[in-house]
Ligand SMILES: Nc1ncnc2c1ncn2[C@@H]1O[C@H](COP(=O)(O)OP(=O)(O)O)[C@@H](O)[C@H]1O
């Protein structure tokens with residue numbers, strides 16, 4: 269299996285694909301930094317950092333362009349990590365078929381699952397490198413911009429953000445690899461994960477469409493509706509990730525669970541502490557991991573049963 | 580299990596849906612021989628090979644490759660078996676050497692070993708100069724030779740080649756066959772499949788002919804000719820200067836002659852024994868000039884044609 273990891277990594281680092289993806293990562297980091305420059309002030313206010321309750325350093329990652337509250341580094345990452353994951357996985361297996369290297373590969377003393385695992389691990393290493401680069405770039409330059417070093421808690425939170433982003437990338441890569449096992453042509457295995465991503469991405473904005481909150485109803489009904497809305501939204505892995513990263517990076521803005529505006533008015537601005545944050549994103553991480561595992565399991569089963577015929 | 584056999588199958592069967600593609604196949608390949616698995620397209624050769632390698636599961640029956648069951652212990656079989664698929668592909672962006680290095684790495688060869696063996700096998704197939712050329716620039720013949728190098732790099736005990744000569748020009752075929760013919764001396768058993776008997780018959784020690792998933796005939800190549808097709812009989816071919824019905828009747832009345840087929844100046848005479856002398860005498864006595872007379876040699880092609888005809892009926 270390590271022979272496969274080695275080869276895949278070597279192939280990857282020499283490929284145009286890697287170069288393009290890396291450019292994308294640099295672009296995303298640049299965009300994130302630009303957003304920091306433009307919107308750090310607002311971000312600091314929103315995250316309560318000004319009042320010394322929030323995190324100054326972490327605000328770098330969620331500060332957005334003025335007027336475009338969704339456009340920040342975290343959101344850019346939410347969009348490009350699936351692209352990277354899909355790009356790493358969509359032709360993993362079917363390229364061996366179309367290149368007719370599959371039967372040669374599988375007539376060597378390797379287990380079939382070793383082939384999938386090797387490719388997955390190589391992809392994971394690449395994704396980790398890219399995400400690491402992006403986060404370090406933004407953290408480094410962001411630090412120079414705001415001049416406030418991170419506290420140890422912020423470093424821990426950032427680390428968990430890093431981990432969950434890798435899991436999120438692995439999820440998309442797993443999906444793409446499953447498609448590459450099922451579909452013989454790269455066109456199909458590329459298109460389907462992309463379409464799924466677009467659907468899940470749009471899904472984040474559709475909650476209020478599916479379950480409108482009736483503002484004339486009683487508070488209890490409204491809370492019920494909001495809860496239902498949230499359950500629906502959580503079907504989307506993109507939303508799961510988005511929710512988790514806000515708990516980690518900007519816990520004031522978005523504590524989990526429904527807070528009615530009536531309640532919010534009485535809320536003391538008090539961010540979740542680290543333990544609480546981790547506790548509340550734990551199900552998200554587990555959810556993303558188990559979805560990846562399901563994709564993987566299906567890939568295994570399908571791949572094991574496939575006949576390897578070189579024609 | 581007799582360890583003199585590199586490959587042994589018992590009632591090996593494979594179905595795709597309701598179609599039986601390989602039907603109760605029984606055959607064996609002796610160690611250090613070249614065995615030709617022959618048959619028309621769609622006969623089930625590739626399917627049989629895939630089952631030998633554990634790349635597809637048989638519906639029923641037993642396979643033993645070098646003493647192992649390829650479905651239970653696929654890795655043990657694959658460690659000592661080299662397989663050249665019907666249409667072999669390489670990683671196009673990698674050089675010949677890099678492609679081989681990857682295979683060596685998968686076989687857990689050490690670096691030093693890898694290096695020396697790559698040089699050795701590339702030399703064998705005559706690709707030393709193309710060592711550092713990307714395989715996307717390779718011609719069909721070069722690919723096929725690189726495929727052989729790729730198969731040999733793990734120093735296999737058994738080599739399975741699926742249609743190794745297809746798509747090659749005559750020179751390429753000869754080159755390839757020379758390499759194959761040399762393998763048994765290196766302690767390597769070879770099984771190759773082909774739908775073109777002529778191309779491979781010179782290197783095969785034994786053959787098996789597969790038609791519609793059934794092995795219709797198998798055995799050492801030199802004893803297969805006359806017995807199997809002629810039923811132990813001789814066919815004597817006579818060419819004269821002019822056709823003559825009377826001559827045909829005379830020959831028919833000769834003791835030991837079973838049948839005479841006359842068409843134009845040619846007669847094809849089926850006999851129990853070699854009656855060339857008697858027939859020549861009769862022809863000469865009848866004052867018809869004898870152009871030539873010979874015992875028909877049964878080539879494997881006749882064997883092949885016979886079974887192909889049967890399979891088409
Ligand atoms: N995956 C498959 N599903 C159904 N039929 C198949 C499949 N693969 C091969 N066949 C059929 O099995 C038969 C034998 O194929 P194959 O072993 O490739 O023949 P050969 O190698 O002798 O040309 C053919 O008739 C082919 O159509």
Ligand SMILES: [Mg+2]
Pocket residue numbers: 621624625626665741742
């Ligand atoms: Mg075939």
